[in-house]
Amino acid sequence: MDEFYNPQQIEAEAQAYWDRMNTFRAREQAGKEKYYCLSMFPYPSGRLHMGHVRNYTIGDVIARYQRMQGKNVLQPMGWDAFGLPAENAAMKNNVAPAAWTYDNIEYMRNQLKSLGLGIDWEREIATCRPEYYRWEQWLFTRLFKKGLIYKKSGVVNWDPVDQTVLANEQVIDGRGWRSGALVEKREIPMYYFRITAYAEELLAGLDTLSGWPEQVKTMQRNWIGKSQGMEMHFPYAEGEGVLKVFTTRPDTIMGATYVAVAAEHPLAAQAAENNPALQAFIEECKKGGATEAELATQEKKGMASGLFVRHPFTDELLPVWVANYVLMGYGEGAVMAVPAHDERDFEFATKYGLPIKAVIRPVDGELELPLKAAYTERGILFDSGEFSGLDFDQAFARMAEILQAKGLGQPRTQFRLRDWGISRQRYWGCPIPIIHCDRCGDVPVPDDQLPVVLPEEVVPTGAGSPLARMPEFYETTCPQCGGAARRETDTMDTFVESSWYYARYASPDTNQAMVDERARYWLPVDQYIGGIEHAILHLLYARFFHKLMRDEGLVQGDEPFINLLTQGMVVAETYYREEAGGKKHWFNPADVDVERDEKGRVVRAVLRADGQPVLIGGIEKMSKSKNNGVDPQALIDRFGADTVRLFIMFAAPPEQSLEWSDAGVEGAFRFLRRVWKLVSMHVAGGPAPELDLPTLTPAQRDMRRHTHEMIAKASDDIGRRYNFNTAIAAVMELINELYKFEDPSPQGRAVMQEALEALVLVLSPIVPHICHVLWRELGHERAVVDEPWPRFDPDALTRDAVELVVQVNGKLRGRVTVSATASREETERAALAEPNVQRFVEGKVPKKIIVVPGKLVNIVV
RNA sequence: GCCGAGGUGGCGAAACUGGUAGACGCGCCAGACUCAAAAUCUGGUGGUGGCGACACCGUGCCGGUUCGAUUCCGGCCCUCGGCACCA
Numbered sequence: 001m002d003e004f005y006n007p008q009q010i011e012a013e014a015q016a017y018w019d020r021m022n023t024f025r026a027r028e029q030a031g032k033e034k035y036y037c038l039s040m041f042p043y044p045s046g047r048l049h050m051g052h053v054r055n056y057t058i059g060d061v062i063a064r065y066q067r068m069q070g071k072n073v074l075q076p077m078g079w080d081a082f083g084l085p086a087e088n089a090a091m092k093n094n095v096a097p098a099a100w101t102y103d104n105i106e107y108m109r110n111q112l113k114s115l116g117l118g119i120d121w122e123r124e125i126a127t128c129r130p131e132y133y134r135w136e137q138w139l140f141t142r143l144f145k146k147g148l149i150y151k152k153s154g155v156v157n158w159d160p161v162d163q164t165v166l167a168n169e170q171v172i173d174g175r176g177w178r179s180g181a182l183v184e185k186r187e188i189p190m191y192y193f194r195i196t197a198y199a200e201e202l203l204a205g206l207d208t209l210s211g212w213p214e215q216v217k218t219m220q221r222n223w224i225g226k227s228q229g230m231e232m233h234f235p236y237a238e239g240e241g242v243l244k245v246f247t248t249r250p251d252t253i254m255g256a257t258y259v260a261v262a263a264e265h266p267l268a269a270q271a272a273e274n275n276p277a278l279q280a281f282i283e284e285c286k287k288g289g290a291t292e293a294e295l296a297t298q299e300k301k302g303m304a305s306g307l308f309v310r311h312p313f314t315d316e317l318l319p320v321w322v323a324n325y326v327l328m329g330y331g332e333g334a335v336m337a338v339p340a341h342d343e344r345d346f347e348f349a350t351k352y353g354l355p356i357k358a359v360i361r362p363v364d365g366e367l368e369l370p371l372k373a374a375y376t377e378r379g380i381l382f383d384s385g386e387f388s389g390l391d392f393d394q395a396f397a398r399m400a401e402i403l404q405a406k407g408l409g410q411p412r413t414q415f416r417l418r419d420w421g422i423s424r425q426r427y428w429g430c431p432i433p434i435i436h437c438d439r440c441g442d443v444p445v446p447d448d449q450l451p452v453v454l455p456e457e458v459v460p461t462g463a464g465s466p467l468a469r470m471p472e473f474y475e476t477t478c479p480q481c482g483g484a485a486r487r488e489t490d491t492m493d494t495f496v497e498s499s500w501y502y503a504r505y506a507s508p509d510t511n512q513a514m515v516d517e518r519a520r521y522w523l524p525v526d527q528y529i530g531g532i533e534h535a536i537l538h539l540l541y542a543r544f545f546h547k548l549m550r551d552e553g554l555v556q557g558d559e560p561f562i563n564l565l566t567q568g569m570v571v572a573e574t575y576y577r578e579e580a581g582g583k584k585h586w587f588n589p590a591d592v593d594v595e596r597d598e599k600g601r602v603v604r605a606v607l608r609a610d611g612q613p614v615l616i617g618g619i620e621k622m623s624k625s626k627n628n629g630v631d632p633q634a635l636i637d638r639f640g641a642d643t644v645r646l647f648i649m650f651a652a653p654p655e656q657s658l659e660w661s662d663a664g665v666e667g668a669f670r671f672l673r674r675v676w677k678l679v680s681m682h683v684a685g686g687p688a689p690e691l692d693l694p695t696l697t698p699a700q701r702d703m704r705r706h707t708h709e710m711i712a713k714a715s716d717d718i719g720r721r722y723n724f725n726t727a728i729a730a731v732m733e734l735i736n737e738l739y740k741f742e743d744p745s746p747q748g749r750a751v752m753q754e755a756l757e758a759l760v761l762v763l764s765p766i767v768p769h770i771c772h773v774l775w776r777e778l779g780h781e782r783a784v785v786d787e788p789w790p791r792f793d794p795d796a797l798t799r800d801a802v803e804l805v806v807q808v809n810g811k812l813r814g815r816v817t818v819s820a821t822a823s824r825e826e827t828e829r830a831a832l833a834e835p836n837v838q839r840f841v842e843g844k845v846p847k848k849i850i851v852v853p854g855k856l857v858n859i860v861v
Numbered sequence: 862g863c864c865g866a867g868g869u870g871g872c873g874a875a876a877c878u879g880g881u882a883g884a885c886g887c888g889c890c891a892g893a894c895u896c897a898a899a900a901u902c903u904g905g906u907g908g909u910g911g912c913g914a915c916a917c918c919g920u921g922c923c924g925g926u927u928c929g930a931u932u933c934c935g936g937c938c939c940u941c942g943g944c945a946c947c948a
Contacts, residue, residue: 225864421946535942726885810929855881
């Protein structure tokens with residue numbers, strides 16, 4: 001056996017073995033328990049980044065662990081290949097997005113392979129391939145016919161200079177990123193998935209997902225946002241009709257002093273017809289982007305419309321205001337305003353001098369008037385006519401009766417969730433399979449004309465969709481009447497592709513169906529792993545799609561992902577210098593040296609190139625903009641994939657953010673070298689004899705206990721807790737013990753052999769290459785990848801004596817060692833006899849003695 | 862603004878069900894080896910005081926519950942993720 005650890009050679013050898021044996025090819029096997037382990041597929045941005053490496057290493061460790069549990073494991077990989085970055089790169093480099101994307105896939109596939117992931121590469125898919133998106137289009141046409149997809153107008157960011165729709169990401173400080181023009185809101189027709197039809201089920205389904213993190217389920221619950229409330233109708237003061245509002249606080253209605261409508265509300269447009277000032281205000285509301293964060297943080301502004309409505313209970317006239325804080329997309333696009341009991345209304349009323357009328361008081365007290373802030377708790381109604389004295393529930397019930405009798409409203413369930421607009425005015429996406437015919441309307445493309453193929457030799461310009469300028473693409477005939485017609489040129493949101501790829505992996509090669517019967521074997525996904533940033537949108541859309549496909553008879557079960565692991569981000573230190581004008585120039589951590597004082601504290605950082613200091617900018621997510629990304633490839637080339645995998649799994653538990661540390665990587669490399677050396681020294685002594693347990697010395701039994709304690713801890717940490725960092729720490733402790741255990745006797749060597757085998761098996765999911773070779777060197781013919789997970793021997797864990805901590809009044813005062821079988825009385829006696837404990841108990845009478853067996857004794861005096 | 866997380870030595874972290882705060886690693890200090898350096902090995906390493914045994918302080922801040930709180934409860938501060946067209 002080589003004396004030195006040579007990762008390059010070992011990793012090439014192990015990977016060649018897995019390739020040759022088709023180790024990771026997954027086949028349906030009746031009778032064998034399947035395990036579908038899926039990591040979120042990457043966007044082919046060019047090169048693997050550390051977040052990818054983390055994601056796929058976690059997935060691979062779980063997949064390999066489950067394989068050792070005897071499961072039939074599927075771990076596939078593919079490419080989320082449509083998207084905006086390809087268009088940006090295309091414009092920058094004047095290459096077609098398709099060519100750029102395929103090049104990136106080629107490069108990144110090789111990078112993934114160098115990580116030694118146990119992937120079944122035969123199942124690789126790319127969402128930009130017609131074989132894939134054809135089925136997305138097929139499903140679209142089915143859903144369109146069912147009414148689960150429909151067309152309506154929606155708000156987008158409009159760049160008036162470039163004459164194009166901008167993604168939220170392309171709006172920077174309210175301006176278009178290329179033109180610098182002030183962005184406006186604009187309404188355009190779009191196709192929508194009727195996800196709200198599944199709102200109730202998407203909400204209820206969360207309760208069945210016991211394998212999901214509570215925080216993700218909470219976020220989805222809040223996102224769906226089911227609320228019980230009241231629809232109320234405010235009759236117009238003049239003319240026919242009512243203004244509908246939705247409120248969760250009907251009990252406050254007697255404190256309503258005005259109503260407010262969104263700038264896009266039809267009533268606002270009507271009022272503006274003869275009101276140039278209002279018209280100007282509505283125009284002003286169109287300025288700025290369309291994101292909720294922007295709308296929620298902007299200064300609240302409004303203008304009286306001049307119109308009035310009647311209070312549904314009192315007939316009192318209430319002014320109608322147009323306000324920028326009312327969202328057209330939620331509820332009715334109109335609210336009743338109760339400044340005394342709603343924070344936004346309070347702020348608005350204070351600003352514009354509108355009346356504030358308090359009608360709710362705390363259950364056990366009075367309101368301090370005048371109000372300094374809105375009182376938003378539920379309480380008891382007062383100054384509310386016949387409703388005075390009622391609580392929320394009583395008021396709700398009574399008001400519902402009256403409103404229904406008058407025909408002016410009723411209780412209603414409202415969801416915050418909105419239908420999913422999927423039209424994108426972009427080129428590099430899946431074409432929406434609709435043909436517009438003047439006579440027949442919107443006609444879905446018939447099955448036999450699918451796929452609608454996206455032409456690939458196109459370089460976009462940044463101004464509108466190139467498809468809309470390509471008659472050869474959009475000129476077509478109507479499938480219904482045969483007349484001249486125009487093909488839809490919008491493409492779909494790329495979230496659509498990523499909503500069903502997990503199902504396609506089960507049958508990636510069929511050209512007969514979206515998914516075939518093999519999906520029944522593999523689905524649902526047993527373990528899904530990906531970034532926490534996908535907690536809401538992607539994961540909600542994928543759950544929605546699973547239900548759509550279920551209702552089409554394509555898949556079984558109600559949920560796609562049984563267990564979910566949301567990994568944290570990879571972050572790193574940032575370094576910069578300020579340039580003239582205050583602009584920051586960021587330096588990569590690889591080019592910076594850190595200087596420390598004699599206690600190890602960072603004193604300053606200098607740029608290696610010129611030896612001059614740079615400023616430390618704090619820990620940030622690895623990104624191009626802060627230039628703090630660390631290239632995984634350089635590290636793999638230098639230390640090997642095992643070292644990178646080990647560091648990533650050791651530095652933090654998977655759900656936390658991971659702070660990058662080059663020194664930590666070197667530490668991981670050092671550890672692997674220590675493992676290698678220990679095995680190499682042991683193997684040099686020739687084969688070890690069988691263990692003969694009754695003949696072991698106390699030191700050998702002790703060593704063996706360490707081995708089995710490690711197996712027990714690592715099994716629990718990896719199998720149940722997914723805390724790989726502490727499992728690795730347990731292995732490190734064992735290695736430290738083994739280095740101290742110098743026993744060349746035959747049984748000493750047998751104990752060592754058992755320890756090294758356990759250690760290699762436990763490490764093998766994390767650092768599979770080195771373990772592949774070490775296992776063979778330890779004398780095994782079968783590859784470690786095909787070995788079962790080790791079991792611990794409970795008999796090896798027993799101890800004769802235990803050390804207890806002794807506290808006096810909860811403060812640690814000493815330690816005592818007692819027999820493992822000591823009675824409570826013996827334990828108390830031993831604790832009280834401890835000299836330092838006596839000092840603190842002396843002269844006082846113990847009030848109470850608390851004994852936690854095996855842990856501590858607390859003497860209360 | 863709203864929703865969800867997080868905050869523990871010089872640094873990454875550990876402490877799983879309320880029971881020894883800091884396992885393991887990095888860094889740093891000292892020693893061994895070396896002509897020297899690197900590598901490697903050994904030991905030390907939360908702060909303050911003390912020759913020492915030890916003592917006091919210490920898990921973002923303020924308060925509470927408890928024999929005992931990093932852990933539970935109330936309030937606050939800061940950082941991060943998401944907010945529907947980045948993926």
